[in-house]
Amino acid sequence: MKKNIFLLFYSIMLLLVLSSNVWAQKATLRIAKLKYNGGGDWYANKTSLPNLIRFCNQHLRTNLAAEEDVVEVGSNDIFAYPFIHMTGHGNILLSDNEASNLRKYLLAGGFLHIDDNYGLDPYIRREMKKVFPELDFVELPFSHPIYHQKFDFPNGLPKIHEHDGKPPQGFALIYEDRIVCFYSYECDLGNGWEDAAIHKDPEHLRTAALQMGANLLMYALTDFQ
Numbered sequence: 112m113k114k115n116i117f118l119l120f121y122s123i124m125l126l127l128v129l130s131s132n133v134w135a136q137k138a139t140l141r142i143a144k145l146k147y148n149g150g151g152d153w154y155a156n157k158t159s160l161p162n163l164i165r166f167c168n169q170h171l172r173t174n175l176a177a178e179e180d181v182v183e184v185g186s187n188d189i190f191a192y193p194f195i196h197m198t199g200h201g202n203i204l205l206s207d208n209e210a211s212n213l214r215k216y217l218l219a220g221g222f223l224h225i226d227d228n229y230g231l232d233p234y235i236r237r238e239m240k241k242v243f244p245e246l247d248f249v250e251l252p253f254s255h256p257i258y259h260q261k262f263d264f265p266n267g268l269p270k271i272h273e274h275d276g277k278p279p280q281g282f283a284l285i286y287e288d289r290i291v292c293f294y295s296y297e298c299d300l301g302n303g304w305e306d307a308a309i310h311k312d313p314e315h316l317r318t319a320a321l322q323m324g325a326n327l328l329m330y331a332l333t334d335f336q
Contacts (some may be wrong), residue, residue, distance in 0.1 A: 143182040145197040149204030159304035166321040185209040189216045194331045200230040210241035217291040222331035225294040226301040248282035260329040262322035269319035272299035
């Protein structure tokens with residue numbers, strides 16, 4: 112399949128960072144948290160992305176900026192980021208213009224990770240239908256490459272917090288054979304990225320969450336479907 116120019120640019124940047132000390136000093140990729148309307152706490156998990164970034168820089172040898180940016184869903188600035196993270200507990204509301212902008216970003220090669228921080232599910236399914244009315248979330252099999260990047264997850268997503276006691280599930284929106292959005296459900300992946308003192312999760316769970324997050328970033332930055 113023809114490689115997307117947007118994704119190709121960031122993949123080349125990543126490869127240069129991994130292979131050159133000069134680029135390791137100068138080149139910096141940035142990721143962002145998505146700010147949305149509707150009343151949900153888009154700003155949740157304040158320490159999660161900085162910790163994930165630090166983990167990826169240490170274990171994947173990426174050169175991500177130490178702090179994430181915040182980008183509004185309707186802003187043109189969204190196109191500056193190869194990876195955008197979205198989380199929260201409550202309502203999400205996308206205007207027609209915002210849904211259109213998010214669709215353009217994803218079709219241009221961007222990658223959206225949605226992490227249900229408990230309570231997000233009915234709203235995100237409704238609003239992502241505005242973005243891709245022709246697509247439904249499909250559960251990815253455990254054999255999918257997203258679970259087998261740098262770190263191996265033969266049973267899919269790790270279960271960080273119990274909530275309803277349901278098994279964690281990884282859903283995707285797939286457009287023309289490319290994952291444009293990955294949705295982690297009943298998992299609380301982002302909580303596992305937070306500082307240890309916040310949720311007091313066992314260290315093995317925090318490590319698993321960070322490893323899975325690293326897989327997502329690695330997949331988003333290097334996949335050429």
